[in-house]
Amino acid sequence: MVKTFFLHIEDNSPLIKLHPVLKILLLIVINIEAWIIESPLILLIVLTVMILSFKPLKVPLSRIARFLLFAVMIVQAIAFSYLLGSTIPGNIVLLKLPWGTYVSDMTLLYAFTMILRFLTMLVGSTLILAVMRDVDITYGLISMKVPFSIAFTISLAFRMASIFLEDYFKVRDSMALRGTNFSSGSIFEKANKYSRLAVPLMVLGVRRMMELTYILEAKGLGLRKKRTYLYQFPLKASEKLAIVVLTSLMCLSIVAKVSSRLLSFPGWPFV
Amino acid sequence: MTRAIKIENLWWKYEASETWTLKGISIEIEQGEFVGVMGPSGAGKTTLCLCMAGIIPNAVKGDMRGNVEVLGKDTRGTPLSEIMKDVGIVFQDPDMQFVTMRVIDEVAFVLENQGVPRQDMIKRIDEALTLVGMQDMKFKNPLELSGGQKQRVAIASMIARRPKIMIFDEPTSDLDPQGKRKVFSILSKLRDKYNLTIVLVCHEIEELVKYADKIIFMRKGEVIKEGSLKEMFNDSAIAENNRIPLPQVTELYYRLLKSRGLKFIENGPPLTIEEFLTLFNGNVEKGRVKEISYTRTHYGEVVLSLRGVSYTYPDGTKAIKGINLDVRKGEFLVIVGPNGSGKTTLLKLMIGMLKPTKGVVRVFGTDTRELSVSDVAFKVGFVYQNPDHQLFCNTVYEECAYALRNAGLDENEIRYVVKEVLRQVELQGLEEVPPYFLSKGQRQRLAIAAVLAMRPEVIVVDEPTTGQDYEQSQYIMDMLKSLNENGRTIIMATHNMRLVAEYADRVIVLIDGKIVADGPVRKIMSSLELLERASLNPPQVTLLTLKLLGIPALTISEALSMMVT
Numbered sequence: 001m002v003k004t005f006f007l008h009i010e011d012n013s014p015l016i017k018l019h020p021v022l023k024i025l026l027l028i029v030i031n032i033e034a035w036i037i038e039s040p041l042i043l044l045i046v047l048t049v050m051i052l053s054f055k056p057l058k059v060p061l062s063r064i065a066r067f068l069l070f071a072v073m074i075v076q077a078i079a080f081s082y083l084l085g086s087t088i089p090g091n092i093v094l095l096k097l098p099w100g101t102y103v104s105d106m107t108l109l110y111a112f113t114m115i116l117r118f119l120t121m122l123v124g125s126t127l128i129l130a131v132m133r134d135v136d137i138t139y140g141l142i143s144m145k146v147p148f149s150i151a152f153t154i155s156l157a158f159r160m161a162s163i164f165l166e167d168y169f170k171v172r173d174s175m176a177l178r179g180t181n182f183s184s185g186s187i188f189e190k191a192n193k194y195s196r197l198a199v200p201l202m203v204l205g206v207r208r209m210m211e212l213t214y215i216l217e218a219k220g221l222g223l224r225k226k227r228t229y230l231y232q233f234p235l236k237a238s239e240k241l242a243i244v245v246l247t248s249l250m251c252l253s254i255v256a257k258v259s260s261r262l263l264s265f266p267g268w269p270f271v
Numbered sequence: 272m273t274r275a276i277k278i279e280n281l282w283w284k285y286e287a288s289e290t291w292t293l294k295g296i297s298i299e300i301e302q303g304e305f306v307g308v309m310g311p312s313g314a315g316k317t318t319l320c321l322c323m324a325g326i327i328p329n330a331v332k333g334d335m336r337g338n339v340e341v342l343g344k345d346t347r348g349t350p351l352s353e354i355m356k357d358v359g360i361v362f363q364d365p366d367m368q369f370v371t372m373r374v375i376d377e378v379a380f381v382l383e384n385q386g387v388p389r390q391d392m393i394k395r396i397d398e399a400l401t402l403v404g405m406q407d408m409k410f411k412n413p414l415e416l417s418g419g420q421k422q423r424v425a426i427a428s429m430i431a432r433r434p435k436i437m438i439f440d441e442p443t444s445d446l447d448p449q450g451k452r453k454v455f456s457i458l459s460k461l462r463d464k465y466n467l468t469i470v471l472v473c474h475e476i477e478e479l480v481k482y483a484d485k486i487i488f489m490r491k492g493e494v495i496k497e498g499s500l501k502e503m504f505n506d507s508a509i510a511e512n513n514r515i516p517l518p519q520v521t522e523l524y525y526r527l528l529k530s531r532g533l534k535f536i537e538n539g540p541p542l543t544i545e546e547f548l549t550l551f552n553g554n555v556e557k558g559r560v561k562e563i564s565y566t567r568t569h570y571g572e573v574v575l576s577l578r579g580v581s582y583t584y585p586d587g588t589k590a591i592k593g594i595n596l597d598v599r600k601g602e603f604l605v606i607v608g609p610n611g612s613g614k615t616t617l618l619k620l621m622i623g624m625l626k627p628t629k630g631v632v633r634v635f636g637t638d639t640r641e642l643s644v645s646d647v648a649f650k651v652g653f654v655y656q657n658p659d660h661q662l663f664c665n666t667v668y669e670e671c672a673y674a675l676r677n678a679g680l681d682e683n684e685i686r687y688v689v690k691e692v693l694r695q696v697e698l699q700g701l702e703e704v705p706p707y708f709l710s711k712g713q714r715q716r717l718a719i720a721a722v723l724a725m726r727p728e729v730i731v732v733d734e735p736t737t738g739q740d741y742e743q744s745q746y747i748m749d750m751l752k753s754l755n756e757n758g759r760t761i762i763m764a765t766h767n768m769r770l771v772a773e774y775a776d777r778v779i780v781l782i783d784g785k786i787v788a789d790g791p792v793r794k795i796m797s798s799l800e801l802l803e804r805a806s807l808n809p810p811q812v813t814l815l816t817l818k819l820l821g822i823p824a825l826t827i828s829e830a831l832s833m834m835v836t
Contacts, residue, residue, distance in 0.1 A: 001586040003372060003412040008585045134372045159372065166414065173624060174661045176644040177653050178721065179677035183643065200663035203707065208367065214330040215368045217351045218360050220384035220432070228386050230379040230393070 004133050005162045013058035015131040019239045020140030022246075023132055029246050030124030034117050036257045038265035040109060043116040050123050059130045071122055075115050082111035113265055134159050139233055148227055156212075164205065171200045274343075275436055275468040276300040276323055281337035283318055283327060292318045294492040296337070300470065302435070305462055307479040308472040310489035311514070311740040312712040316472045317363060319489070320440045322346070323470060325354035342435065359434035363441045363472075363738060365421035366414065366657070374400070374416075374424050375409040381432045399431035402457050404450070415586065418445035418656060418734065419610025419766075426454055430461065436468045437461075443473060444738040445656075447609045447766050449806040451475055455482050474740050477518045477811055480542040488515050501539045516741045519769070519811035520547040523827050530831060544815050551819070571600030574729055574760055575621055575651070579630035581784075582616055590616040592784040593630070598762060600728070603755045605771050605792075606764045608781035609806035614764035615656065617781065618731050621762065623647040635728075649678065652727035656734040658714040659707075667693070667709070667717055668702040674725045692720040696750065712743035719750065729760040736767050748774050769810040772796055772825040780805050797823040 001008040002016055009016055018026075030050075037043055054061045082088070083103055090104025097103070134155040141151035175196065176182065182193055235243075257264065276298065283293040293315045300306050308316050321327040325346040328335045339346045342357050359381075362368050371377045378399055382392045400406045403423040408416065413424050422445045429437055437458070443451040455475075459482045462469050473479060479486065486503050488496045496503060496515065504510060507525040510517055517525070521540045524547065527533070541547035575598040582591040590613040598604055598621075606614050619625040620632050623639035623646075632639045634647055655661040664670040671689040680688070693699045696716040701709070706717055715735060722730060732751065736744035748770050755761045765771060771778060771792060778795040780788040780802075788801050795801070796809045797817065808814070809823070816824040816833060824830035 002410075003415065003586060005372075008587075135376060156370065159370075163414070170660050171663050173644065174655070174663055175673075177622070177624070177648045177661075178674035178725065179645045179648050181643055181645040197663075199665065204659075207707075211367045212370070214326045214351075215362070216370065217330060217355060218324065218326065218362075218368075219370065219381050219428070220352075220355050222352055222384070226386055228383050228389055228392065230376070230383060230389065230396075232389075 002133070004131055005129060005158050006165065007060070007130055009131055010058045013131060015057045015059065015128075018131070019233055019235060020136040021143045021233075021235070022239055022242055023128060023136050024140040024144070025243060025246050027125060027128040027132075029250050030128065031121050032250055033253055034120040034124065036253045037117070037120075038113060040113040040116060040265070043113065043120055047116060047120045047123060050120070050127060054127065057127070059127055067122060067126065071119070074118055078114050078118060079111050082107055082114065086110075110265060129158075132158070135231065139229070139231060142229075143233065143235075149222075152221075160208070163208065164201070167201055167204050168197065171197050171204070273302040274299060275302040275304070275341070276470070277338075277340040278322070279338045279340075281322060281339060282335070283315075283322060284334040286332040286334075288333075292492055293322070296492075296494055298487060298494065298497065300468060302468050303462065303466045304484050305459060305469045305482055306471070307483035307486040308470060308489065309474065309476065309479070309486060309515070310495075312743055313491070313710045314489040315492040316489055317440050320360060320438050320470070320472060323436075324358050324360040324438050325349065325351050326360070329354070355434075357435040358438065359429045359432050359436070360438040361425045361429050361440065361442045363444070364657070365418075365425045365445075368425060369413040369421075372412050373409070374405060374411055374413055374427075377413050377424055378428050378431050381428050385432065395431045395433075399427040402430060403427045403454070411586075415584070417611045417615065418737065419447055419450055422446055423450065423454075423610070430457065433461070433465060433467070436470070439469070439471045439473075441472050441474070441738055443475065443478075445610070445734070445766075447806040448768060448808040449803075450610055451478055452808070455479075458482070474516070476516050477543075480518055490514075500542055504542065505539050507540075514742065518542050519827060520544055520815055523547070523812060523815070523830055524550075526827060526831055527834065544811055544818065547815060548818060570602050573597045574600050574635055575762075576633040576636075577620070577630065578633075580620060580627045580632055581629035582613075582620060582625055583628045584616075590784050591620065591627075594784075594786055596779070596786065596789075598729075598760060600760050601755070601758060603752070603761045603774060603776045604763070604779065605775040605777070606762070606779045606781055607766065607768070607771060607795075607805065607807055612781045612805070613784040614781055615733055616784075618653070618733050618762070618764055622651050622653045622731055624653070645677070648674070648727070649725050650727055651729040651731060652722035652725055654715075654718050654722050654730065654732040654735060656737055658711070658718040661718045661721070662706040662714060665705055666703050667698060667706060670706055670717055670721050671724045674721065678725070688724050692723045695723060696720040712739050712746075715739065715743075715747060716750075719747070723754075727759075729762065730754065732761065732763045734765055735763065736765065736770060744770060766807070768796075768802075768807055772810045772813060780807075793823055793825060796825065 002011045084097065085101055086107055087101050088104055088107045088110050090106030092105045093102050094105065095103040137155035137158060138151045141154065142148060172182065180193055182190065278296055278298045281293055281296040282291055284291045296319065308319065310316050318327065321331060322339050323341065325341060328347060329351040341354055344354065346354060369377055371380055375396060378396045379392060382395060387395065400409055403426055405420065405423050405427060408420060413421055416424065422442055426442050443454050446454060455478045458469050461467055480500050483500065485497065485499055487494055496509065504517060504521050521542055524540045541550050577594050577596040580591060580594045583589050594617065606617060608614055616625065620627055623634065623642055623644050626640050634642065634651055639647060662670055664673055668689055671692055672685045675685045675688055693702065696719055698713060698716060698720060706714060709717060735747050739747065744767065751761050752774050775792045778790065778792050779786055780795060782805050788795060788798065796813050799809065802809055812827055812830045813823045813825060816822055816830050820833055822833060824833055
């Protein structure tokens, strides 16, 4: 098993073996495509393909379950904002609201599309981040000619996020060991229990950041202008091809979005 | 010899503090010296290390007076990155110092920053990891290793880097005894090979005496005594007055002279078993030793039961393999074993924090899979190895009251219980102080108090004396012993064999997730082959009496009563 930022992955997962540049590019492409594509049908196909790919790629689907509560909250927020505050014209007006907005058949479809976009971003990012390590970010960005200081900072930020998660579990366990049952009580009681985690997590976070500054100095970060690297990631021909394909796909999507309505929501722009 | 470090009348006060942490320190360390720094908690040892590394005053704010010169450079006027070219430092808490996600990357990071060519880097990483016994773990995440393994990684990073001055702040507190011995020996060899200067803060006096050229003893921010080993221990009164811990054989030597009215021997006290044997062999006969008790039988009912228990971590590591164990009410059970043998995992299974992947763990007859962690907590309390993982409230009082509020006690009752437990751990008067402002020893005592407040029948403690000086360790152990004598069952994991000998009833030896021995403490302490296999060493006095008299003494007093000169 290999420990990535957020979980353990089988070391024979095809995704884990991808070149760092490809991993980063995939993350960017998935998110940009989800931002460009407005066609609910295409989004639905992309999302379905991504969910189905978890198993063959040996990434545990349960990863998504960890973000389920967060996803449900965002989905609700998207749905309510369109249902209560939009004026998207449609074939049928289903509901007129006292404050001047209305719900049409197209409102429902557009809200559904926006939810699909969000889920595509979430599922896609989860899939790629599930196989990412600090080395992938640092080496991937360096290969893309990003300066080491920036690449390392970005990688450290991801790492700090995973350390924050570990700290969260530690503090939560400590509280459970002193009688806090996080699974019992109403949603408000649960929220109250979880809110008590904030202060110790903040204290731990501040301490970590303060110590990190001189620990990095002590480890000689910035000691030499020219840094050497342990790993070498030469690009294979197939990986070069994949980079060209992904970059072309992204460019084509942007062109298609600007020049035609192929990827746009039916009826867009609303007038 | 060239001077490596020169400190002149150094005073240091942290920005938020009103008192001076260092008070008029003056030290000179030559290039190639191996210097040990000792002293109780709060003596200023870590602060002194930060000053020697130039982190103070370059990265930490405060008021500094006096001068610190490192290889001729004044740390005040030299950028930290410049100082760090020649100085390396390993901090006390390895958790805080890992910046990458794999052991190999962690060691490589410092070399990459130094611009070491790749081929040379691979060779140095390999050599350093082999030296500390972590070659097989190079692809593991450092944060998922055991405490001792983490320290080995931190040491390997330093060894691979080879700066001219190596500063280690308690780098071996979590290591098993043979691991400690190995690290000391490696450092000594590296010093000889590369003429490195080594400054090492630690509490392991018995190891330090074998390798250090000089020892600096600190207390309350001052250097109390500094000198060669013989100078340090030549006068028992100085050691006693300054509460300087002595190696067990040295203490035994002084007590033997005193009790028998013998004169001090000119060559100075023995510091090692070998020296003691040379001095006394033939002059000591076996005394009238009262019948040695190997077992204590009056224990209560089974409170914890493990049947065929195995545990595998998500990364596939099989930490516990088919353990069967019963713990009875009133036992003082100690679990010992090498780093990474599964001690902490076993403790976590006992408190229901981990559920077995195979087998059953029963707490007072109930399967832990049917209980939440909070259900088990009021019956079996758990004290973490690192108190900082356990303390999360804003004040000492709140920390102790937290569980009681969860249990629904009224405020009057809570006040009474908190007062009582704080008295037990001698933290009364500090009720309103934030836990993070306490010393490590005080934080460890607070962590125990917070658990005691829940009045659990069983207290599970993971390495409670790690990083504590001998006085603090004894204090904590006395407290646990007193709780045990008042009917509480104590289960503890530790590497400190001196404390195991002095306090435990029953000892379990864990190797590679399996129990390889389970028995009374004296029996385990006499099984030298078994201890060797478990990377453990018996206390000096036990080994000495075994060699000298063929009987294992567990304490200095016991050894004294066994000897007739």
